[in-house]
Structures are given as structure tokens and as C-alpha cells.
Amino acid sequence: MPRIRGSNIEEHHAMVWADLARALRELLLEQDYDSINMGHIAVRAGLARNTLYNYARDKGTLVLALTERASRPAVERVAAIAGRAETPAVQRMQEIILAFLEESTDQTLQMMFRPGAGALVAAMPKGPGNPFNAIVSEVENVVRDGVTSGEFRDVGDVQLTVELLSGVMRAGAERIGRDPAAFEATVRATQAIILASLNRQHDARPRQE
Template sequence: MPKIEAATVRAHRAKRLESLIDAAESILAEQGVESLTAGAVAARAGIARNSIYRYFSSIDDLLELVVTREFPSWVAGVEAAIAAEPVPEERVVAYVRANLEQAASSTHGWRTSLSRGSLSESARERVRALHVSLNEALVHAVADLGVEQPELTVSVIQALVDSSIRQIDSGASAGEVSRFAVNATRRLVHTETT
């Protein structure tokens, strides 16, 4: 039986998977997607090449893990920001602000470019499903407002968030973009609820 490097087998597997994702990210950042091979990842992580397939079934699966790596903490940050607000209008604003804070503090732009150019269609579909699940937080926040056109309100706010994130990913000042988006959201929410 191979020696594990953690207190439990589960912890060992989690640690090993993290090291494989770290290795893949390093290769992608330094050499690009063309250099992401099983052999290169295994060598960088310091394990046998055939061992990496215990953690994922293909390089495309590993690339998907790289693209979605920050997603759980992103969702948790957005959900916590919404939950901290007792007023419905401020929950919607919190959704916008928290998404932009996450975009500014992460490697979202880099991961998005990987997603667009390097993932298989099925992997891109799974990434889209993750984004839809995040959007559910906005749907619930808008429902609490009691506006006449909740679907349209969600669409407009999400379009504002998406556009603002693209601006941040392109190098615009996160603070300026966030201030603009938050103010625009407040105006929209105020108009819709009066």
C-alpha cells in the first residue's frame, strides 16, 4: 500500500489533487495550454504519470478543475454578503458588490480565457451551469423586492454584473467599476420598488 502524506486517505487525496491543480496552473501560466500534458503535470507535481488518472480522467477534466477552482469560494462570498443584509434592496446591491469584489480579488479573467479557448463543449456547459446556480442568489434577492417584472430585473442586473466583470478583467479600476455598478443597481432597484 502506498504511503499517504496526510492524516487520512481522504485528506491525502485532497492534498494530492490540490498539488496537481497547482502544477497545472503553473504550467498554464508559464507555458500555455499546449504544454499541459499528463507527463508535464505529473513531473511538476512529483508523482508518477499514471497516478494522476486516479484524480481525473483526462487533461480536459484537469483543465476544468483549474477553470472552476475559485468558484466555491466565490459563491460562498456572494451568498455571505447577501445573507448579511436584512433589507431586500441591499441584498440585491450586495449581490452586485460581492461579485465584483470576487472578480477583482481573483484570477477570473485568466480562468475565463482558459474556459473560452481550451475547454471542451461539455466542460463549458458545466461551467455555465455553475454560473446559473450563482444567479439563483440574485433571483431570490429580486423576488424579495416584489417588483412587477422580476425576470427582466434579474436580467438587467446580471447584465450589469457581467459587463462590470469584463471591465475589471480588462484592467479597469475595480473601485470605479464597483461604485458605478452599485449606484446603477440602487437607482434601478429604487425605481422598480417605488
């Protein structure tokens, strides 16, 4: 039976998951995702390969589990910012963009923003259990607050608007993944584009004749 680390089984599992996340981050800094296999991850995490299969049946499943765990700080940060109802919606939106892009620098999360990650994104759980959906939901609340307060224009379909703007956020995360030195410039550009699209003076809806 494998040696149990920590004071109980829950602590042991938490430590193993932390080792797996560290191993994957290190490997992603050294080689392409496609060239990494379960054996590489097991060795780097200090696990026997058969033990690793107790945590995930394959690399894709493991990466999804690690991504869900890695995304929790981002979800918590965004929810905390969005929940500050006394703070202007414009400021909250700026802070959410910064927080999301900062959290996206995690090598595990970067997996979701790389070209060819469509299968991984599609495999994420649907509904509120999806961490990215949880973030989108918080952003929708901020947009609604901004429309109500008059800070943002009436965008009409808030869900659709935020879905489209999430593409800008994703593009920002992808850019940072390709060029970490462009972080500050990418944050500024992402904030400018999103806020410009919500600005009351910018109403792109077609006018009725």
C-alpha cells in the same frame, strides 16, 4: 503504490487538489490556457502524469473540477450576504457584486470568464449543482426582497432580469481579468449599472396603450 500524504486518504486527496489548483494558477500566470497540457500540470503539481489521470481524464475535465472547487468560497460568501434579510436589498446587492468580483480574481475561476470559454461553461453541471446557478439563485432572492420592500422597481420576470444582469457581472469579471489594476473602478461601474437598472425611478418596461 503512491505515497499517501496526510493522515488519511481524504486528506491526501484534498492536498493533491490544492496542489493542482496552485499549479494551474501558476501556469496561467505564465502562459495561455491553450498551451498548457496535462504534462505541464502534473510536473508543476509534483505528480506523475499517470497519477494525474486518476483525478481527471483530460485538461478540460480537470479545469471544470478545479473551477467547481474554486467557486465554493464565492457561493458561500454570496449565500451569506443574500441571507441577511434584515439588511436592505440595495446594500446586499452591492456587497454581492463586490464579493463575486473579488472571488473572480482567482486564476482558476478566471478561466470561465475568458473569451472562448463557452465550451467550459456549457460543460458545467446543470441545475443547483452548478455553482454559478447557485449564485444567480441567491441574487434572484435579493431582487425579489428588494421589489417586495419597495427598494427596487417591479421588474416583472425576476429570472430573466437577473439572467441579463449576470452578463454585466461577467463583463466586470472579464475586465478585471484583462486589467487587474482596474478592479476598484470596475466594481463601482458594475454596481452603478446593476443598481440603476433596478432603481424604482427607472422603469424600462413598455407601457400598455
